[in-house]
Every structure is written in structure tokens, then in C-alpha cells.
Amino acid sequence: MSSLQIDDTGRLKHLLTLEGLPRTGIVALLERAQAIIDGGADRGALSGVGVCTLFFEPSTRTRLSFQRAAQRLGADVLNFDAATSSTTKGETALDTLKNIEAMGVRGFVVRHSDDGAVARLAAAANPGTALLNAGDGRSAHPTQGLLDMLTLRQAKGGDFSKLRVLIVGDVKHSRVARSDLHALRTLGAGEIRVCGPKSLLPDNDTLAGCTVTQDFDAALEGVDALMMLRLQRERMEEGLIDSLEDYHRDYGLTAARLKRAAADAVVLHPGPMNRGVEIDSDVADGPRSLILRQVANGVAVRMAVLEALLTR
Structure with a gap:
């Protein structure tokens, strides 16, 4: 995967x-995103460059923030809608990519339900075409991981070795959790705790180096x-949890529960939220919540990544 992502000179393809991804690469993207937030955006960096949001799954925050990021950099943005495309006639994702590529599009932001789908498309892309994984199966959601790290960095500083971070919920099926874990390990987080029902926890390899528990109160x-x-x-339909009420009782974040965390603890959530299930509204909308800051940071992070991949 590293050779597919990075060329011989160390540049991100x-x-x-x-x-x-090396720590220096992650930090460079985070620092560039922060510089953009601080007023350092080049509004014409991608002038005339075609960027297509190639989404085969629904999305709100990721799709719109990538569109916003590309537009702010001056790119020509094409929005692909699988529901109204030739995908419904049997056209493959690869044929779709190659046809849009033939129109002169160089950047593709891809979301797909299959693990590894974006990497397979990247391997078949023309030289000079760049693919960004906007979420594939359960595997990865790298820009979400980056925006989460930027949000933590803003709140807690750049030294992650002092941080105790807790990831809660359906880690087994979460591409966001995997990308967060990859980033937290690379940035040297002091302690990573993972908590959830046993049926929603992944294999030991995914959780290597983490403190794992099913006791949410203790983990906090x-x-x-x-x-x-x-x-x-859908996990309830699959029988992986008994009921939404039971899940909220055992793993829902309430204001009372949050008191167990450090006094200056912050709360993140990738969205969309199920209010009253994994998080209560008074926490989601409360003073410790950084959820909307995550959304705002997503635009800057995606601008930084688009710049890195598509400017020459």
C-alpha cells in the first residue's frame, strides 16, 4: 500500500x-491545514483542475466538505451520483473512473462500500491521476482521521504522548475508528482506550497496543x-445488540457520565449522530463538544490533501 500511495521521492500520489503513512507526512498535512485555517489558502492552487466526487455510498459531511475544499482551491468540481449514473445499468466502478478520467479529470474523491475498492481503482489509474479515499468498507477513512487529529491538536497541543484517548462504540464496523487508531499510534498517543460491547469489537490486530474494555464507566x-x-x-437487526435502550444504558455518553473524564476532556463524533443512543444532546451541544469544529476542520484538511496531491 505504501508504494501505491507514495512515489520514490516520498511524494504523496x-x-x-x-x-x-510516516509521522512527518501526517504532521505536514495537519500543519498545512492549520495554516489554511489561519488564512493561508491559495484560492487558485487548483485552477482548471478537474476533481470528481465519485461516491457509491450516501454522504453529507464528507462529500460536501470535499466539494467546498475543491471549490475554494479553484478546481472544476464534478459531482457523481451513483443513483442516477450508468452504475444502475451495470457499469463497473473502474469503467466509470476510466471514462471520467478520459474527460481530463485528474482528482477523484471516492467512497465505496467494498474494502480495498479505492486502492484497486488507484492501481488502475493513469499516471498523474490522484485518488482520495473518502471511506471504503470498514477499512479506512483517512481524511476523517486527519481532521480528528487536527481537532485534538487544536484542543490539546501537538504532544500526543500526554493524551489519554477513548474510542467508544461500534469499532468493529468503523472505518473512522481504524483511521483514528492508525493516526493516534503514529502520533504517539500516550494511551489509547477502546470500549464497546464484545460483539462490536474487532480482532486483536486492529486493537494492538490499546487498552480494551467493555466497562464504559471505568474506561472514562x-x-x-x-x-x-x-x-x-443495522447491528440491532443483526442481533449484535439487544436494543437501543440497552446500548444507551451501557454505552451512551451522558452529562453525568462525562464527569468521570478529566475536567477539561473534549468530545468528538464523526457524524451522523444518533442522539439519545450513543450520545445525549446536552453533551453533543455542550461546552466540551468539538463536533462542529471537526466539521469545519474537515474543509481545511481536505484542501491540504487536495493541494498535496494535485499541485505540481
């Missing part, structure tokens, strides 16, 4: 995963940051 003690994950409601 595609962004498919944060796993294996003294943490500096909480990353709450959306409970994917």
Missing part, C-alpha cells in the same frame, strides 16, 4: 489510508478526549 476515568462512534442501527 494517492491518499488511501493513514496506516503506514481521567481520559482527555472521547471519540464517540455512531451505532449503526
Whole structure:
């Protein structure tokens, strides 16, 4: 994967995963994103460059923030809608990519339900075409991982070795959790805790180096940051949880529960939220919540990544 993402000179060719990406590369993207927030955006950096949001799954925040990022850099943005495309007639994702590529499009932001789908498309792309993984299966969501790290950096500083971070919920099926774990390990987080029902926890390899528990109250003690994950409601239909009420009782973040964390602990959530299930509204909208800052940071992070991949 690293050779597919990075060329012989160390330049980023595609962004498919944060796993294996060097610390210097992650930090450089975070610093560039912060510089953009501070007023350092080049509004014409991608003038005349075609960028297509190639989404085969629904999205709100990711799709719109990538569109906003590309537009702010001056790119020509094409929005692909699988529901109204030739995909419904049987055209493959690869044929779709190659046809749009033939129109002179150089940047593709791809979301797909299959693990590894974006990497397979990247391997087949023309030289000079760049693919950004906007979420594939359960594997990775690298720009979400980056925006989460930027949000933590803003709140807690750049020294992650002092941080105790807790990830809560359906880690097993979460590409966001995997990208967050990759980034937190690379940035040297002091302690990574993972909590959720046993049925929603992944294999030991995914959780290497983490403190794993099913006791949410115990896991909360003294943490500096909480990353709450959306409970994917289809898991109830699959029998992986008993009920939404039981899940909220055991793993829902309430204002009372949050008191167990450090006094200055912050709360993150990638969205969309199930209010009253994994998080209560008074926490999601409360003073410790950085959820909307995550959304705002997403635009700057995606601008930084688009710049890195598509400017020459």
C-alpha cells in the first residue's frame, strides 16, 4: 500500500489510508491545514483542475466538505451520483473512473462500500491521476482521521504522548475508528482506550497496543478526549445488540457520565449522530463538544490533501 500511495521521492500520489503513512507526512498535512485555517489558502492552487466526487455510498459531511475544499482551491468540481449514473445499468466502478478520467479529470474523491475498492481503482489509474479515499468498507477513512487529529491538536497541543484517548462504540464496523487508531499510534498517543460491547469489537490486530474494555464507566476515568462512534442501527437487526435502550444504558455518553473524564476532556463524533443512543444532546451541544469544529476542520484538511496531491 505504501508504494501505491507514495512515489520514490516520498511524494504523496494517492491518499488511501493513514496506516503506514510516516509521522512527518501526517504532521505536514495537519500543519498545512492549520495554516489554511489561519488564512493561508491559495484560492487558485487548483485552477482548471478537474476533481470528481465519485461516491457509491450516501454522504453529507464528507462529500460536501470535499466539494467546498475543491471549490475554494479553484478546481472544476464534478459531482457523481451513483443513483442516477450508468452504475444502475451495470457499469463497473473502474469503467466509470476510466471514462471520467478520459474527460481530463485528474482528482477523484471516492467512497465505496467494498474494502480495498479505492486502492484497486488507484492501481488502475493513469499516471498523474490522484485518488482520495473518502471511506471504503470498514477499512479506512483517512481524511476523517486527519481532521480528528487536527481537532485534538487544536484542543490539546501537538504532544500526543500526554493524551489519554477513548474510542467508544461500534469499532468493529468503523472505518473512522481504524483511521483514528492508525493516526493516534503514529502520533504517539500516550494511551489509547477502546470500549464497546464484545460483539462490536474487532480482532486483536486492529486493537494492538490499546487498552480494551467493555466497562464504559471505568474506561472514562481521567481520559482527555472521547471519540464517540455512531451505532449503526443495522447491528440491532443483526442481533449484535439487544436494543437501543440497552446500548444507551451501557454505552451512551451522558452529562453525568462525562464527569468521570478529566475536567477539561473534549468530545468528538464523526457524524451522523444518533442522539439519545450513543450520545445525549446536552453533551453533543455542550461546552466540551468539538463536533462542529471537526466539521469545519474537515474543509481545511481536505484542501491540504487536495493541494498535496494535485499541485505540481
